[in-house]
Amino acid sequence: MANTTKWSVAHKLIFYFCFLFFGLNTFPFPLDFIGEPVYNLIEKFWTPIINLLGNVFLDLDEITVRPNGSGDTTWNWLQELAILIIASLGSIVWLIAARNRANHEKLVYWLRIYLRYYLAATMLSYGLVKVFPLQFGTITTYRLYERLGEMSPMGLLWTFMAYSKGYQFFGGLMEVVAGLLLIFRRTTTLGALLSAGVMLNVFMMNLFFDVPVKIFSFWLMLIGIYLLSADAKRLWQFFVLNQPTQATQEIKIFADKKWFRIGRIVLKVLFIGITFVAQFYSNWQDAAPISAPKSAIYGPYKVEKFERNNVVSETDTLRLQEVFIDRRGATDMIYVTNEEGLRKRVNFTLDSTKHIIQMNDYAAPITDTTQYAFTYTLSDSEKLFLKGKIKNDSIKISMKKMKPRNFLLTTRGFHWVNEVPFNK
Known part of the structure; x- marks a missing residue:
C-alpha cells in the first residue's frame, strides 16, 4: 500500500536541500574507485563554476x-559555496515541480542507504589507517629534538597522536566499529550515534x-546527524523524557522480491x-615497514661541513x-634544519647495495616527480658523507651522528600507580 502521508512545504524543502547538498558533496561515490578519470571529469565540471564565484566574491x-x-583550499570553500547555492535554488525548483506529490518516502529510503554506505566506507577507511598506525605514524627523532614552540598546531596534534599507538588504535577502532554498525539496518542508529560523536571530536x-580537513570532517558529522534525524523523536523520548518508545516503522521496498533480498546480501x-x-589487508601490508629493521644510516646528525659548488660558506642560507634520517610510521623521511629557519622534509628510498639515497621534495606538487640522488659513505656508524646535486648545485655534506x-x-x-602527579 502506498504511503499517502502528506508532507508540509517545510518538510519537502528540507528534504530537497539535504538530498542535493549531501548528493553533491558525496558524488562520485561509489564510482570513485575508478580513480583519476572520474575526478578529472568532476574537476572539469566544477572549474567554470568555482572560477565564476572566485571572480564575483574574491x-x-x-x-x-x-x-x-x-581539503580547505580556496577551491574547496568556493565549491561548498556553490553546493549551498545549487542546493538552495534546486530545492525551490524541485518544490514547484513536485508540488502535487504528497511525499518522497521511497526516495528517503534510498538516500539513507546511500549515505549509510558512504559514511561506513569513509569511517572504515579512516579507522583502519589508525588501527595500523599509518596516519600519524610514530614519533621521529626530528620531533624529539625539535622545540615545542617551533611546531605548527597540526604538528603538535600529529606528535600527540603519534606518541601512543594504543590511543591511535582506540580512535581508529571507534571509527571502524561505527562503520561496521552502519552497514546493517538494525544497527544503523547506533552506528550513526557513534559516527556523529566521533566526527564531532575529529x-x-x-x-x-x-x-x-575541517570541511570534510564537518559534513561527515552532518551525515551522521541526518541519519539520526529519522529517530529523533524516539531518541528524545528514550534518553531525555525517560519514556518507552516503539521500534521504527521502515518503509518496505521490494520486500516480496526474492531477487532483491539475494541481491542485497550479495552487494553487502x-x-x-x-x-x-x-583495506584491512592492504593496511596490514603497508604497516609492515614500521617494524622492519633500520639501516645504520638512520639517526640524528649534526652537519660539520657543507659545500655548495665546492665552496664552503658559514653564511650560506642553504647551509x-x-x-634527521628517520622513519615516521611506515614512511622513510629526512628532515633538515638550519639556523636561518629552514625546516625541510623529504621522502627517500635507500639502496644500501649501491649506497644511494634517492630523495624527492615532500612539499612539491604531486605532478612534480623530480628526484635527487645522493651517494653516501658511512664510516664507523658515526660519520656520514653525502654527495650529489640539487638542481644546478653540486652539494657535499659531512656530518656526525649526535x-x-x-x-x-x-x-x-x-x-598504574602514581603517588604524586608527574607533570613535567
Whole structure:
C-alpha cells in the first residue's frame, strides 16, 4: 500500500536541500574507485563554476590551486559555496515541480542507504589507517629534538597522536566499529550515534589545531546527524523524557522480491569485502615497514661541513645544520634544519647495495616527480658523507651522528600507580 502521508512545504524543502547538498558533496561515490578519470571529469565540471564565484566574491580571475593534501583550499570553500547555492535554488525548483506529490518516502529510503554506505566506507577507511598506525605514524627523532614552540598546531596534534599507538588504535577502532554498525539496518542508529560523536571530536581537533580537513570532517558529522534525524523523536523520548518508545516503522521496498533480498546480501558482502577486508589487508601490508629493521644510516646528525659548488660558506642560507634520517610510521623521511629557519622534509628510498639515497621534495606538487640522488659513505656508524646535486648545485655534506639521548617522553612509560602527579 502506498504511503499517502502528506508532507508540509517545510518538510519537502528540507528534504530537497539535504538530498542535493549531501548528493553533491558525496558524488562520485561509489564510482570513485575508478580513480583519476572520474575526478578529472568532476574537476572539469566544477572549474567554470568555482572560477565564476572566485571572480564575483574574491575578485580572482582563476582559482589555480586545486584540492591537494589540504581539503580547505580556496577551491574547496568556493565549491561548498556553490553546493549551498545549487542546493538552495534546486530545492525551490524541485518544490514547484513536485508540488502535487504528497511525499518522497521511497526516495528517503534510498538516500539513507546511500549515505549509510558512504559514511561506513569513509569511517572504515579512516579507522583502519589508525588501527595500523599509518596516519600519524610514530614519533621521529626530528620531533624529539625539535622545540615545542617551533611546531605548527597540526604538528603538535600529529606528535600527540603519534606518541601512543594504543590511543591511535582506540580512535581508529571507534571509527571502524561505527562503520561496521552502519552497514546493517538494525544497527544503523547506533552506528550513526557513534559516527556523529566521533566526527564531532575529529572536527573540533581539526578546527582548533588548524588541520585542513575541517570541511570534510564537518559534513561527515552532518551525515551522521541526518541519519539520526529519522529517530529523533524516539531518541528524545528514550534518553531525555525517560519514556518507552516503539521500534521504527521502515518503509518496505521490494520486500516480496526474492531477487532483491539475494541481491542485497550479495552487494553487502561485496561492500564489506572491498571496504573492510581488502583495506584491512592492504593496511596490514603497508604497516609492515614500521617494524622492519633500520639501516645504520638512520639517526640524528649534526652537519660539520657543507659545500655548495665546492665552496664552503658559514653564511650560506642553504647551509644545513642538522639532518634527521628517520622513519615516521611506515614512511622513510629526512628532515633538515638550519639556523636561518629552514625546516625541510623529504621522502627517500635507500639502496644500501649501491649506497644511494634517492630523495624527492615532500612539499612539491604531486605532478612534480623530480628526484635527487645522493651517494653516501658511512664510516664507523658515526660519520656520514653525502654527495650529489640539487638542481644546478653540486652539494657535499659531512656530518656526525649526535650522541643518543634518553628523552623523558619516550622513557617515562606507563604507570598504574602514581603517588604524586608527574607533570613535567
